[in-house]
Amino acid sequence: MGAFAWEALPVELLDAVALFLLGFDLLRLSLVNRRMLRAFSRPELFACRLSRVRYKSVAVDLKEFGTDDRSWGDGDSKRDYTIASSMSFGGQSSDPVVQTLPQSHAPVFSSTDTLFGLFAREDDGQPTRFTLDAWFSLAQSEPDTFAGGILLGIQSEKCRREGGQWPTFHNQILHVDAQRDLYCSVTAEKPRIAARLELERWYHVSLVFEGQTQHVYLDGELAISQTDQELQLETFPFYYAQVGTGCISGESPGKPAPQYCGWYGFHGVIDDLRVWHEALSAEQIAALSRDCISALRRPMYSLKRDVPVWMAHNVQQVLCSRPRERRCEVVATCNRAGDLESWV
Numbered sequence: 001m002g003a004f005a006w007e008a009l010p011v012e013l014l015d016a017v018a019l020f021l022l023g024f025d026l027l028r029l030s031l032v033n034r035r036m037l038r039a040f041s042r043p044e045l046f047a048c049r050l051s052r053v054r055y056k057s058v059a060v061d062l063k064e065f066g067t068d069d070r071s072w073g074d075g076d077s078k079r080d081y082t083i084a085s086s087m088s089f090g091g092q093s094s095d096p097v098v099q100t101l102p103q104s105h106a107p108v109f110s111s112t113d114t115l116f117g118l119f120a121r122e123d124d125g126q127p128t129r130f131t132l133d134a135w136f137s138l139a140q141s142e143p144d145t146f147a148g149g150i151l152l153g154i155q156s157e158k159c160r161r162e163g164g165q166w167p168t169f170h171n172q173i174l175h176v177d178a179q180r181d182l183y184c185s186v187t188a189e190k191p192r193i194a195a196r197l198e199l200e201r202w203y204h205v206s207l208v209f210e211g212q213t214q215h216v217y218l219d220g221e222l223a224i225s226q227t228d229q230e231l232q233l234e235t236f237p238f239y240y241a242q243v244g245t246g247c248i249s250g251e252s253p254g255k256p257a258p259q260y261c262g263w264y265g266f267h268g269v270i271d272d273l274r275v276w277h278e279a280l281s282a283e284q285i286a287a288l289s290r291d292c293i294s295a296l297r298r299p300m301y302s303l304k305r306d307v308p309v310w311m312a313h314n315v316q317q318v319l320c321s322r323p324r325e326r327r328c329e330v331v332a333t334c335n336r337a338g339d340l341e342s343w344v
Contacts, residue, residue, distance in 0.1 A: 091267025153246015220289030
C-alpha cells in the first residue's frame, strides 16, 4: 500500500490497525511518511508489548500489586522494544554421525539438586516444591534438522561438544517432539501436554511440583494435573542440566525417530527459562503467561538473567517480536562478541 493510501486513513483506523500488528511492523510503517511516524511511534504502542515481570525481595500479595501494566510508565518503550532480544538454538542435525554430540545449548551453572532446591527442603522437613516456566517458539523446518527438541535436559555426565561421555542416566524435563507435541514432566510418567504446536508462535509452559503433585500449565491454562507422583530428580544421578538440549533414548516418548538414541537439540527461540524454589499459584502462573506480574520473588535460575550468549554453544542472540505479541518473528541476529554482560 502506497504512502497516499496510508495518508488517507483516519487516525481511529490507524489505531485499530496497530493493535493487530507486531511492533516491528509498526517500525516499518513509521518510515512511510511523517504522519505514519507520529501515528506509529507513540510509546504506549510499544510499552504494551514489553515484559512487565518484575521481582520482589519477598513474596507479596497479588491483590496489592496487581497483575496488569496500567501502573507502568511508558518511558522509552520504543527503544526498549528495538533492543529486546532472545536466544535462538540451532537444533539437532538428522545426520546419524553427529547425534551423539550436543549441537546447541546454554549452561546451567548449578547442579540439578541445587537448581530445584531438593536437599534444602529435606533439611527443613518441608516437602519438595518448585516451579519451572519457559517462553519458547518453534522455528520453521530446515533440511537435515530435526523439528522440536529438548528445552531442558538433565543427565549424569556433563554436556560437552568434545571429549564427553555418553550419560547412562538422562531425562527430558521439557521437550517438543518432531511432530510438535509437547511433553513436560519431572516424574516417571510423561503424558503429552499438547499436540501439533504452531510454528513461530510464542508459548508459555509452566510446571509446578509440590509434595507428590505435579501441575502443568500451557499459556496460563491447566493442561494436566497428576497426584501420587515420584520425583525422578532424586531417584537417579542427574548431576548436570542445560538449556536447549538433552539426551533421549530407549522407550522415552517424543523421540525424533523410532530408533533414535542421542542428543536432541531444540530448534527454535527461547526468551527465558526460570526456576523458583516455591510452588506458584494458578493466579501467578496466569499472570506469568501474560508476561505481566510484579509480585514474585527472584527466580533461583533465569536463562535471560544468568547466561550471557557468549557463554552458550552455537546459540545466537536475536532481535524478535516479544512473547506478549504471541507471534514470533526474528528480524536480526545480534553481534555476539559485542555484549559480554548478562542481558538483565
